[in-house]
Amino acid sequence: xxxxxxxxxxxxxxxxxxxxxxxxxxxxxxxxxxxxxxxxxxxxxxxxxxxxxxxxxxxxxxxxxxxxxxxxxxxxxxxxxxxxxxxxxxxxxxxxxxxxxxxxxxxxxxxxxxxxxxxxxxxxxxxxxxxxxxxxxxxxxxxxxxxxxxxxxxxxxxxxxxxxxxxxxxxxxxxxxxxxxxxxxxxxxxxxxxxxxxxxxxxxxxxxxxxxxxxxxxxxxxxxxxxxxxxxxxxxxxxxxxxxxxxxxxxxxxxxxxxxxxxxxxxxxxxxxxxxxxxxxxxxxxxxxxxxxxxxxxxxxxxxxxxxxxxx
Numbered sequence: 398x399x400x401x402x403x404x405x406x407x408x409x410x411x412x413x414x415x416x417x418x419x420x421x422x423x424x425x426x427x428x429x430x431x432x433x434x435x436x437x438x439x440x441x442x443x444x445x446x447x448x449x450x451x452x453x454x455x456x457x458x459x460x461x462x463x464x465x466x467x468x469x470x471x472x473x474x475x476x477x478x479x480x481x482x483x484x485x486x487x488x489x490x491x492x493x494x495x496x497x498x499x500x501x502x503x504x505x506x507x508x509x510x511x512x513x514x515x516x517x518x519x520x521x522x523x524x525x526x527x528x529x530x531x532x533x534x535x536x537x538x539x540x541x542x543x544x545x546x547x548x549x550x551x552x553x554x555x556x557x558x559x560x561x562x563x564x565x566x567x568x569x570x571x572x573x574x575x576x577x578x579x580x581x582x583x584x585x586x587x588x589x590x591x592x593x594x595x596x597x598x599x600x601x602x603x604x605x606x607x608x609x610x611x612x613x614x615x616x617x618x619x620x621x622x623x624x625x626x627x628x629x630x631x632x633x634x635x636x637x638x639x640x641x642x643x644x645x646x647x648x649x650x651x652x653x654x655x656x657x658x659x660x661x662x663x664x665x666x667x668x669x670x671x672x673x674x675x676x677x678x679x680x681x682x683x684x685x686x687x688x689x690x691x692x693x694x695x696x697x698x699x700x701x702x703x704x705x706x707x708x709x
Contacts, residue, residue, distance in 0.1 A: 400452035401702030402441065403502060405460040406430075406475030406529055409437055411444050412699040413452065418513060418707050420699065422448075434478030438487065445491055454496035455488050456705035458505030458698040460530075464546040468499035474530065498705045502526075502698050503550070504541050506691075507534025509701030510654050515692040521650040524691070525552060525641065527659035531570040535648065555640050569640040573633050575612055575659050582611040585625065594621035616662045630662060634669020641670065642677035645685060656691030663690065 398421075403410040406428065413422040424444045429436055461473040468485020485497045500508075507524030516522045522536045531553030535542035543549055553570030560566030571577055582599060589596040595618035599611050618626035641653055655667060671688045678685050693700055 398448070398450055398452050399703055399706055400445075400448070400455045401699040401705075402455065402457045403505075403698040403702060404437060404457065405502060405698075406473070409440055410695070410699050411441065412703070413448065414703050414707075416453075416707075418700065418703050420696065420703075423699075428476065430476055433476055434473070434482060437476065441488075442491060451492050452495055454706035455492065455498070456505070456702035457484065457488070457497070457499040458502035458702045459484065459499060460502045462551075463499060463501060465498075465500050465504075465543060466546060468497060470499075496706055500541065500702075500705060501532070501534070503532030504534040505701035505705065506656055506693075506697035507536050507654070507701070508539075508541055508704050509693050509697040509699075510656065510691050511536035512539055512704050513693065513700050514654070514697065515689045516652045516654050519650075519652040519687075521648065522652050522654060523550075523641075523644050523648065523650040523686075524654045524656060525637075526657035527573070527637075527655060528575050528657035531574050531640075531657075533644070535650070552640055552644065555643055557636070557639065569636070573636050573640075573659070575610070575657070578615075578629075578633060578659060579609060579611045581629065582614075585629075589625055593625060594618040594623040595626045610658075612659055613661065616665065619662075619665050627665075630665045631669045631673075633659075633662075634666055635673040637666075637670045638673035639677050641674060645674070645678050645682055649682060650686050652689055653686050654689045654691050656693075656697055660690055 399414050401412045409426045409428055411424040412420045415421050426440050462471040470479045470482045470484050473479040485499050488497045503526045510516050510524055511522040520538050524534045526532045533550035533552040535550050555569045556566055557572055558567040586596050586599050595614055598614040615626050667688055667690050674685045
């Protein structure tokens with residue numbers, strides 16, 4: 398039995414497999430940010446005690462930059478207490494003798510989608526996660542590409558507007574992360590006509606006390622013919638394509654996979670990225686890579702974590 402762990406900013410998942418990568422048992426917890434890293438470690442330790450047998454290997458997808466060679470966490474941008482923590486060593490203390498590998502969660506999700514997800518038929522795959530943050534991972538011949546520690550493929554930090562003396566600039570993550578898009582929608586709502594499907598959905602949610610994750614209403618509003626939802630999706634797709642053009646010029650992967658919560662906008666977003674991408678890529682690099690929607694959903698990181706250790 399192997400153990401795959403996903404440590405994010407909002408959720409913690411632990412899964413076991415039958416040594417083939419197939420998930421056999423799952424534990425899922427909401428993270429309490431006030432308890433910091435110590436709270437997450439306590440949940441992991443308690444869950445390990447519930448397993449029917451000690452796992453032979455542990456793969457981890459962690460939401461933040463780290464040293465993949467040592468398993469030492471650089472930091473978490475969402476949960477306190479992780480900076481400098483030796484996660485791999487701690488896990489070896491919990492299960493002596495276990496093989497342990499720790500990777501950034503976007504890398505791990507990329508591996509999951511490239512080996513068991515939507516991109517299994519491609520040799521060079523770039524995965525982009527669109528969630529509370531924006532990250533990336535590169536898989537070549539079913540193996541992760543690594544740059545110099547503690548990070549690589551951090552596409553969310555690509556500058557769209559460079560910083561200057563009078564401006565902080567703006568990155569891809571600051572523009573089209575889930576939180577950024579949610580804020581754009583909230584800012585637009587007062588300006589929309591009362592019959593707008595997007596406005597109705599957002600105001601109904603807000604009236605019920607559900608503020609946040611407004612981007613989830615873009616797809617149904619788009620399907621209802623809401624022109625503002627259509628405009629926003631095309632705008633997000635164009636910005637995404639601009640960011641991805643740097644990936645194409647540097648690596649020219651066969652396939653680009655869009656994952657994370659914002660990718661649940663679905664086909665309208667994929668089509669918007671696919672349509673805009675050639676505008677930002679030199680003609681010599683046409684046709685541009687195929688753009689795909691991730692299919693593993695919440696299993697992308699756990700499955701990728703299991704893949705990390707499946708072959709030792």
